[in-house]
Amino acid sequence: MDFFGKPLSYILSQLVIGLINGSFYALLSLGLAVIFGLLNIINFTHGAQYMMGAFVAYFLLNKLGLGYWWALLIAPVTVGIVGMVIERLMLSRLYKLDHLYGLLLTFGLALIIQGVFRQEFGSTGLPYNAIPESLQGAIDVGFMTLPKYRGAWVIGASLAICLGTWYVIERTKLGAYLRAATENPTLVQAFGVNVPRMITLTYGFGVGLAALAGVFAAPIYQVGPLMGADLIIVVFAVVVIGGMGSIMGSILTGFGLGVIEGLTKVYYPEASNTVIFIVMAIVLMIRPQGLFGQR
Amino acid sequence: MTFKLKTLVAAAALAFSAAGPAQAQVSGNVVKIGVLNDQSGTYADLAGPGSTIAAKMAVEDFKAKEKGLTVEVISADHQNKADVGSQIARKWYDSDGVDVIVDVPTSSVALAVSDVTKEKGKAFLVSGAAASDLTGPKCSPNTIHWTYDTWALANGTGSAIVKTGGDTWFFITADYAFGHALERDTEAVVIKNGGKVLGKVRHPFPSTDFSSFLLQAQASKAKIIGLANAGADTTNAIKQAAEFGIVKGGQNLAGLLVFLTDVHALGLDKAQGLIFTETFYWDLNDQTRAWSKRFAAANGGKYPSMVQAGVYSAVLHYLKAVAALKSDDGTKVIAKMKEMPTDDPLFGKGSVRADGRKIHNAYLVEVKKPSESKGPYDYYKIRATIPADQAFRPMADGGCPLVK
Numbered sequence: 001m002d003f004f005g006k007p008l009s010y011i012l013s014q015l016v017i018g019l020i021n022g023s024f025y026a027l028l029s030l031g032l033a034v035i036f037g038l039l040n041i042i043n044f045t046h047g048a049q050y051m052m053g054a055f056v057a058y059f060l061l062n063k064l065g066l067g068y069w070w071a072l073l074i075a076p077v078t079v080g081i082v083g084m085v086i087e088r089l090m091l092s093r094l095y096k097l098d099h100l101y102g103l104l105l106t107f108g109l110a111l112i113i114q115g116v117f118r119q120e121f122g123s124t125g126l127p128y129n130a131i132p133e134s135l136q137g138a139i140d141v142g143f144m145t146l147p148k149y150r151g152a153w154v155i156g157a158s159l160a161i162c163l164g165t166w167y168v169i170e171r172t173k174l175g176a177y178l179r180a181a182t183e184n185p186t187l188v189q190a191f192g193v194n195v196p197r198m199i200t201l202t203y204g205f206g207v208g209l210a211a212l213a214g215v216f217a218a219p220i221y222q223v224g225p226l227m228g229a230d231l232i233i234v235v236f237a238v239v240v241i242g243g244m245g246s247i248m249g250s251i252l253t254g255f256g257l258g259v260i261e262g263l264t265k266v267y268y269p270e271a272s273n274t275v276i277f278i279v280m281a282i283v284l285m286i287r288p289q290g291l292f293g294q295r
Numbered sequence: 296m297t298f299k300l301k302t303l304v305a306a307a308a309l310a311f312s313a314a315g316p317a318q319a320q321v322s323g324n325v326v327k328i329g330v331l332n333d334q335s336g337t338y339a340d341l342a343g344p345g346s347t348i349a350a351k352m353a354v355e356d357f358k359a360k361e362k363g364l365t366v367e368v369i370s371a372d373h374q375n376k377a378d379v380g381s382q383i384a385r386k387w388y389d390s391d392g393v394d395v396i397v398d399v400p401t402s403s404v405a406l407a408v409s410d411v412t413k414e415k416g417k418a419f420l421v422s423g424a425a426a427s428d429l430t431g432p433k434c435s436p437n438t439i440h441w442t443y444d445t446w447a448l449a450n451g452t453g454s455a456i457v458k459t460g461g462d463t464w465f466f467i468t469a470d471y472a473f474g475h476a477l478e479r480d481t482e483a484v485v486i487k488n489g490g491k492v493l494g495k496v497r498h499p500f501p502s503t504d505f506s507s508f509l510l511q512a513q514a515s516k517a518k519i520i521g522l523a524n525a526g527a528d529t530t531n532a533i534k535q536a537a538e539f540g541i542v543k544g545g546q547n548l549a550g551l552l553v554f555l556t557d558v559h560a561l562g563l564d565k566a567q568g569l570i571f572t573e574t575f576y577w578d579l580n581d582q583t584r585a586w587s588k589r590f591a592a593a594n595g596g597k598y599p600s601m602v603q604a605g606v607y608s609a610v611l612h613y614l615k616a617v618a619a620l621k622s623d624d625g626t627k628v629i630a631k632m633k634e635m636p637t638d639d640p641l642f643g644k645g646s647v648r649a650d651g652r653k654i655h656n657a658y659l660v661e662v663k664k665p666s667e668s669k670g671p672y673d674y675y676k677i678r679a680t681i682p683a684d685q686a687f688r689p690m691a692d693g694g695c696p697l698v699k
Contacts, residue, residue: 010514017506122597123339124527127534127562138540144510147538220538221503222530222560226336230503265498265507270470272507273499 006266013144014262020150022258023158024213028235029250030162031209036244038182038202041091042099044106047228048113049207052079053214054223058128068130075215076208083207084200117225125224154216162251169247237280243293325365326623329393332400332423334372337501337526340556341600342400342423348593349603353610362618373404380404381411388415394623395613398606402426402473409438417625422605426476430652434695437625441653442605443574445477446688448551451572451659451681453484456519456549465517466495467508469524477523477551493517505532509539525552530561554600558674563665574657575601575641576675582640598672608639650695657686
């Protein structure tokens with residue numbers, strides 16, 4: 001059976017690959033959406049924090065002998081704490097100013113962090129070969145050879161995390177506080193909620209999500225200083241397309257664009273890096289607030 | 296919540312233009328060498344600051360001061376973009392007094408810089424870039440292609456693989472001048488040796504995820520998946536191929552351009568068994584070992600790639616020609632360099648052809664198993680030495696207008 005000139009099984013396998021890449025986009029854009037939602041900061045260090053997550057995993061393995069599962073736990077916490085320090089020391093001074101200041105600060109920080117890592121470890125990156133036994137190898141699912149690690153674990157875990165985050169923010173009391181603090185911090189503070197601490201923790205959480213994505217990526221890509229810089233632009237486009245305020249929007253757009261990119265790799269691979277930006281341009285023309293954004 | 300869309304779009308634009316062109320210094324009345332390469336991106340380890348170190352070592356070993364020459368080495372980052380590269384080249388030649396540009400990995404940038412150099416009558420010594428067009432249809436009286444080229448890689452690696460049974464190929468190609476040239480030259484070698492090319496896919500440069508391209512290669516059932524790319528693109532593709540069970544399924548990968556730095560980045564357990572072509576390896580003889588140890592000491596312990604070794608060798612020969620000529624006129628120096636035989640500790644004795652091709656031995660290497668390696672950078676077994684007269688494309692086949 002054919003599908004626009006390509007065998008169906010082949011298209012199916014490319015769709016799966018698209019979903020896998022989409023799960024990275026979703027995880028990262030989710031963190032960005034959460035941070036922007038509450039802090040009004042466009043977190044340009046997100047890519048660097050994703051990279052730092054992967055590096056922490058690398059160091060845990062090579063310096064302390066702690067494997068993948070430990071990295072999943074420790075890397076997000078470590079990088080999250082670094083993020084919270086940055087928030088307390090620097091970002092917290094910018095909330096009353098225009099978005100542009102936060103953007104410039106985080107962009108500058110990202111360049112500094114990447115520069116330091118590049119100076120120290122070179123640009124080619126380091127190998128992280130620590131996929132746990134149980135996730136190694138590939139399963140034959142009929143239409144393709146699906147690596148267990150990517151196919152089952154990465155998609156499953158990021159979907160669970162995305163939906164969990166959405167649930168907490170949109171459906172629980174804690175989430176209600178968070179959303180209320182976004183709308184009117186003074187009023188929420190008056191009700192006895194410690195808004196600054198909540199903001200710090202939220203930033204730490206968003207950053208932790210980036211670091212977690214970094215640990216997911218470490219075994220598949222080289223652990224290199226530029227791994228985040230390559231990805232962050234795409235993720236920002238995802239956020240613009242999805243609509244900045246919407247948590248669900250960023251999740252759905254992340255997966256959706258992964259699939260669109262995947263299909264482009266089949267029909268016109270040369271454009272696969274550009275297709276997301278073409279979509280972005282079209283969305284901006286037709287619906288400037290993004291697909292799921294509210295005016 | 297109010298949100299300024301314009302800000303975010305501006306943010307994306309900002310990220311695109313991450314860093315502006317790097318600065319260059321002002322020239323005095325000296326021989327000024329400009330090392331122009333990727334100092335921060337995917338090719339920064341195989342060329343980058345290491346190439347600048349190599350150029351400085353050449354100046355030091357030439358003992359320029361004793362010979363009454365003042366030589367200065369400057370460097371800049373072309374970010375793998377042809378427009379940035381030619382802009383820096385113009386500025387260097389027009390206002391900074393640069394006499395010669397060296398290295399320039401990324402073929403699209405090298406071709407642009409070659410044009411600027413010819414227009415300004417200066418000198419250009421290519422070490423990092425690979426496209427054989429630089430001594431073919433695009434050859435120039437002001438350019439010498441020093442270290443290696445796509446034809447040499449294709450000839451060394453391609454024919455060795457076809458002869459050992461790898462006769463059906465699928466290419467995963469970086470979508471720019473270099474990838475196209477490497478694919479074209481390898482395809483020609485495969486067909487000449489009786490093999491067949493079943494398909495090809497071109498990926499944007501640079502890419503991180505190769506799974507889609509690898510699946511296409513897998514579906515083609517070709518015995519050999521030829522990677523016509525370089526640097527992080529190649530290492531990522533090799534790493535990900537293992538996940539999809541490509542080698543287990545009976546297909547083999549051919550990294551057409553792999554550098555020592557890539558093997559180091561991959562680790563031997565992922566890279567072992569790869570066969571490819573190099574023109575320099577640090578562990579060839581006493582001289583290469585001694586030089587490489589000196590280099591590593593200056594380069595944070597990292598051993599030289601063939602590109603960095605080529606920069607040393609090219610700058611050394613350039614300075615010899617300048618001293619002999621007592622002039623740094625670009626066109627004349629290049630002519631003199633072609634006239635004089637080359638000799639240096641890294642590439643041994645050799646020559647520069649009329650079309651600008653530097654001629655020396657090439658080596659077919661195989662990456663050692665982890666158990667065979669004695670430590671970091673002990674990575675290659677030399678499978679065969681391809682003699683200088685066979686390593687590069689015969690001048691008559693290149694179509695260089697200079698030699699017609």
